[in-house]
Amino acid sequence: MDDKCIMENLLLTTKGVCDLYMHGTIESSTQNVHQTFDQALNDSLCMQDDIYKKMSAKGWYTMEQAEQEKIQKVKNKFAGM
Template sequence: MDDKIIMENLLNTAKGVCDLYMHGTIESPTMNVHQAFDTALNDSLCIQDSLYKKMSAKGWYTTEQAEQQKISKVKNQFAGM
């Protein structure tokens, strides 16, 4: 397994963990539980961001700039709601 695959697996795992902690934060029954999940969520988001930045720097995670026309179309579609 090469480094890119390992990093992709780590990033996907971090994203999954963030999702779980987010739901734990939202649905926590007490302030103590809420704070524990919230802290874990923030820590996990920092890890996810770090992994993304390392992958992006190596060219392993590329993004494309959205076309302004497409952005405007979606914006106008939801403006009337």
């Protein structure tokens, strides 16, 4: 397993953890539980961002610029709602 694969696995795992913590935050029944999940979510989001930045710096997570025409199509589609 190479470094890129390890980082991809870390990123996917961290994203999954963020999803779980988000639901824990939303569904928490007390303020104390809510704050605990919320802090864990924020920490996990920071971790996810760090992993993404490291992958992006190595060229392992590339972004593609959306075409302006496609953006306008989506805007037009939802403008009438």
